[in-house]
Amino acid sequence: MIDFTFILHRGKINPQTMFHKSAFNIIFLVIFGFRCDYEDMILKQLIHLLTQIAKIFNGPWAMVYDMHPIMKHLPLPFQKAFDNVESAKIIISDLINEHKKTRETGKPRDLTDSYLDEIDKRANDGSSFNETQLIYNAMELQFAGTDTTSNTLLTAFLYLMTNPKIQEKCQQEIDTVLEGKEQASFEDRHMMPYTQAVIHEVQRIASTVPLSVFHKTTRDTELMGYSIPKDTLIIPNLDSVLHEEGQWKFPHEFNPLNFLNEQESLRSLRPSCHSLQGPECVLEKDSLVWRSF
Numbered sequence: 273m274i275d276f277t278f279i280l281h282r283g284k285i286n287p288q289t290m291f292h293k294s295a296f297n298i299i300f301l302v303i304f305g306f307r308c309d310y311e312d313m314i315l316k317q318l319i320h321l322l323t324q325i326a327k328i329f330n331g332p333w334a335m336v337y338d339m340h341p342i343m344k345h346l347p348l349p350f351q352k353a354f355d356n357v358e359s360a361k362i363i364i365s366d367l368i369n370e371h372k373k374t375r376e377t378g379k380p381r382d383l384t385d386s387y388l389d390e391i392d393k394r395a396n397d398g399s400s401f402n403e404t405q406l407i408y409n410a411m412e413l414q415f416a417g418t419d420t421t422s423n424t425l426l427t428a429f430l431y432l433m434t435n436p437k438i439q440e441k442c443q444q445e446i447d448t449v450l451e452g453k454e455q456a457s458f459e460d461r462h463m464m465p466y467t468q469a470v471i472h473e474v475q476r477i478a479s480t481v482p483l484s485v486f487h488k489t490t491r492d493t494e495l496m497g498y499s500i501p502k503d504t505l506i507i508p509n510l511d512s513v514l515h516e517e518g519q520w521k522f523p524h525e526f527n528p529l530n531f532l533n534e535q536e537s538l539r540s541l542r543p544s545c546h547s548l549q550g551p552e553c554v555l556e557k558d559s560l561v562w563r564s565f
């Protein structure tokens with residue numbers, strides 16, 4: 273990202289494009305084992321398709337579709353999202369086929385190789401590991417991680433630009449902990465409570481996925497005294513949790529103190545919505561998103 277900024281320093285930069293490309297590329301590296309050039313057509317096409325899908329998913333027509341899936345075949349604006357999923361599937365399928373040409377069984381270079389090894393190992397045991405699933409998984413990871421990370425980073429930059437004192441305090445903490453080291457390790461973060469609180473606060477204020485991802489009960493369920501029948505659509509209102517009065521010291525302003533206690537350590541929070549969700553629920557929801565196309 274720094275190289276990219278450097279190359280463009282004389283021109284104008286759209287930070288959103290920059291963040292999309294870098295977030296996309298990191299996930300792409302995990303899946304396919306290499307980074308794309310920022311001008312690469314595959315990267316540009318996939319980002320374009322995925323961001324358009326996200327816009328449609330978050331728009332009013334997606335709500336209409338969720339309420340009445342029977343409308344799937346009508347020529348309404350969400351058809352564009354279906355078309356984009358098909359186009360993305362073709363690009364990803366080509367990438368996987370290309371990958372197979374240089375693959376050595378048992379020597380995985382990335383997630384695709386590992387998954388292909390697993391398909392080989394489980395051949396004929398009736399498992400759900402197969403190439404179609406691999407295409408969906410790759411799409412899901414790129415889709416779930418690109419827009420979300422990019423939009424959160426945009427929010428971080430916006431609030432840090434407009435709160436130079438907070439930015440300065442993070443810089444001081446990072447400089448003190450790193451003592452001249454060029455890169456921070458994952459463990460270093462434990463010594464940076466203020467910076468961590470800023471990151472959490474950015475995520476809170478950004479509320480990047482305000483209604484989370486829709487879930488559906490797979491059986492009649494009792495939760496905290498409520499009876500929820502099988503097949504109920506559950507829409508978690510994360511935005512309300514993130515701004516709930518009484519839960520946050522400053523629910524409506526950007527303030528890292530929301531995540532710090534009196535000793536300036538990270539505050540422990542009450543269990544979040546995430547811990548209330550069972551893994552099967554989450555997985556089923558995730559499959560539903562793509563299977564509905």
Ligand code: HEM
Pocket residue numbers: 299412413414416417418420421424480481484485486546549554555557558
């Ligand atoms: C700031 C960035 C991100 C935000 C705000 C975010 C937010 C969310 C939310 C709210 C959910 C729904 C959780 C639930 O329903 O229980 C979710 C699920 C998911 N996210 Fe993220 N996410 C981010 C980054 C990423 C990245 C980088 C990846 C992958 C590379 C990713 C992959 C996924 C996947 C695969 C799921 C579905 C999980 C499952 O079905 O078990 N997300 N994310």
